[in-house]
Amino acid sequence: MKYDLLVCNGRAVDPSQGLDDPRDIGLRGDKIVGLGKNLDPLEARDTVDARGLLVTPGLIDCHVHVYPGVSHYGIDPDPNCLERGVTTAVDAGSAGAATWDGFRRYVIEVSATRLFALLNISSVGMVTGVETDPAVGELEDLRHCSVSAALETVEANRDVILGIKIRLSANLAADGRNELPALKLAREAAEAARLPLMIHTPGSSLPLSRILAEMRRGDLLTHCFHGHASGILDERGRVLSAVREAVRRGVRLDVGHGKGSFRYPVAEQAMRQGILPGTISSDLHSYNLEGPVYDLATTVSKFLLLGVSLDEALRMVTAAPAEVVGMQGRLGTLKTGAEADLALFELAEGRFEFSDVAGETRTGRWKLVPRGVIRAGRVVKRPEQTA
Ligand SMILES: [Zn+2]
Structure with missing residues (x-):
């Protein structure tokens, strides 16, 4: 098995490499070891389906x-x-x-x-x-x-x-x-x-x-x-x-x-x-x-x-x-070799009110909603499958 965990079908967004594109992410142990299109799920012990979600560091x-x-x-x-x-x-x-x-x-x-x-x-x-x-x-x-x-x-x-x-x-x-x-x-x-x-x-x-x-x-x-x-x-x-x-x-x-x-x-x-x-x-x-x-x-x-x-x-x-935190290249990135810390978000579209500390509000079109998280290669929270 190439991967302990494969996070597939998500929209990978990683500003450290200017990436915003569909990508699968392969993890082994506590490291990211693969980032590509159509990585083979048969090569993975476990998969997380990130369909419809952003996958970020x-x-x-x-x-x-x-x-x-x-x-x-x-x-x-x-x-x-x-x-x-x-x-x-x-x-x-x-x-x-x-x-x-x-x-x-x-x-x-x-x-x-x-x-x-x-x-x-x-x-x-x-x-x-x-x-x-x-x-x-x-x-x-x-x-x-x-x-x-x-x-x-x-x-x-x-x-x-x-x-x-x-x-x-x-x-x-x-x-x-x-x-x-x-x-x-x-x-x-x-x-x-x-x-x-x-x-x-x-x-x-x-x-x-x-x-x-x-x-x-x-x-x-x-x-x-x-x-x-x-x-x-x-x-x-x-x-x-x-x-x-x-x-x-x-x-x-x-x-x-x-x-x-x-x-x-x-x-x-x-x-x-x-x-x-x-x-x-x-x-x-x-x-x-x-x-x-x-x-x-x-x-x-x-x-x-x-x-x-x-x-x-x-x-x-x-x-x-x-x-x-002095860990550029190891944290905050999806590059291979980095720590296998990932977050999965829904980028919800609608009309959302957000308040500042004085109660003044603004309406936004986008809301980033946490749906899943992986820390050191371990699934902490698995996104609920909706479809
Ligand atoms: Zn403080």
Whole structure:
């Protein structure tokens, strides 16, 4: 037998090789070993019929929160990421140095979703109290921000820690007083670890240009289309020149939709001025799982209605974040030799309403609906046969 599994009759869409065409995909063990037309099902131990579906590389979500039971934001990764087509996810700062070991032991090592993490510069991570109470932010006390503790944790976990995370919001940082010192410490840790820094800015007391001045090539500005203070537009709706300069020097714009961080008017204004995100991520957590985010596929559907092509939108959740996780060529692609992580979607056509974080809606013609998923060559979810 040539293949352990053959995914046949689907429309293969793989932006990493400009592919959008009917293709069968042969898998052996946990690798892709064949991509072609009319691969022989008699050569396969098992087949998945993808008729009428898109077959894409497993999606990569570079901003989620999956430390349930410790951070109140946390959700279970397997039902909410993997089973919805996200085979790889990056937890963005739920854990810091003091809460890290549990994250590795009880989440990363037992989840079927491939997980990576950005370590919060605050050693407590996001254990900040429930949102209905006055939140006690992780930057309220700078003693939580230990560069040496962060570096020690990074060094012991380089296989899964991909960068440093900081949340800059005045109400998480002693009315803003701790924001700049904490940012400097996060910069120092990222620099010493030679890893990227992901920064959240909604509600920061610092001007965005001041924050961007601390950002280098490969760093990620998440929540890039939020509508709070320290956003990417000036008061007249023009993209700040500091944002253009940052993008030019290689700072990546990441969507990080979240519960409060994605506004259509901001995305529309920015995109009209030629500023597109590098990566589409969901910032999926317990407060947006039941809407307005739902999952990464829904977030992608919002970019389709904003005029991004299917190929380009899928690139932003496959090949582009594969670079962020340093696994280009292995993840986010259907090339032979790559990891056998695949997602199957229905591209439903109709009139679908999608809401941003303020409840403003737009109607889209396309909706990407997760129907099946394969992770490391194993069928996690088989598409239901309709015909
Ligand atoms: Zn987040």
